[in-house]
Amino acid sequence: MRTTCKSRSAEQTKEIGIKLSSFIDKGDIILLSGELGGGKTTFISGIAQGLNSKQPVSSPSFTLINIYDCKKNKKPVSIVHCDLYRINEISDIAGIGLEDYIYNENYVVLIEWAGKLKEGILKDFLEIKFEYLIDEKQDSDFGNSENQHRKIIFDSRSGYWDRKINLLKNNLKNCI
Numbered sequence: 664m665r666t667t668c669k670s671r672s673a674e675q676t677k678e679i680g681i682k683l684s685s686f687i688d689k690g691d692i693i694l695l696s697g698e699l700g701g702g703k704t705t706f707i708s709g710i711a712q713g714l715n716s717k718q719p720v721s722s723p724s725f726t727l728i729n730i731y732d733c734k735k736n737k738k739p740v741s742i743v744h745c746d747l748y749r750i751n752e753i754s755d756i757a758g759i760g761l762e763d764y765i766y767n768e769n770y771v772v773l774i775e776w777a778g779k780l781k782e783g784i785l786k787d788f789l790e791i792k793f794e795y796l797i798d799e800k801q802d803s804d805f806g807n808s809e810n811q812h813r814k815i816i817f818d819s820r821s822g823y824w825d826r827k828i829n830l831l832k833n834n835l836k837n838c839i
């Protein structure tokens with residue numbers, strides 16, 4: 664199932680992440696893709712905020728993995744935030760221990776630039792893509808970094824994620 668929504672600002676992208684967080688559970692895996700500056704990290708900061716993260720979200724481009732201690736319904740849950748932007752070879756991923764998190768039901772795993780890994784994940788996941796949206800009003804701004812419009816595309820491929828995204832949809836009436 665494909666669900667698309669439009670974000671008009673970084674704040675709104677974060678807000679959508681916060682809303683999705685209320686439907687996220689331990690064991691969930693979300694792959695985020697799309698151009699640099701598309702809003703993947705911003706969206707993840709919304710998820711972390713929604714799950715009451717004790718640490719601020721930062722881009723794990725160098726460390727590859729950040730872990731945030733969070734709480735959902737007063738129960739502890741950890742977010743594993745991974746960024747594979749700098750990974751060139753799938754074999755390089757083996758050393759970072761990501762698989763241990765993916766197949767451990769105690770974590771919420773959020774992976775930026777997961778394209779390189781996607782085929783190898785033998786578990787259900789949600790995919791979210793971020794695209795720059797150039798609409799008529801903003802045509803003159805093409806290439807301008809101040810263009811704030813983004814298209815956020817949710818691709819769910821299981822009843823499990825379809826249900827969650829339908830719940831999210833009901834909360835996103837203003838941007839669908």
Ligand SMILES: Nc1ncnc2c1ncn2[C@@H]1O[C@H](COP(=O)(O)OP(=O)(O)O)[C@@H](O)[C@H]1O
Nearest residue numbers: 670671672673676699700701702703704705811
């Ligand atoms: N609608 C929007 N959604 C997300 N980010 C936006 C939006 N409009 C402008 N921005 C800006 O674009 C940048 C997105 O950066 P980031 O979230 O790190 O992207 P990515 O992780 O996809 O590379 C930030 O500087 C943010 O302020």
Ligand SMILES: [Mg+2]
Nearest residue numbers: 703704722775
């Ligand atoms: Mg990022």
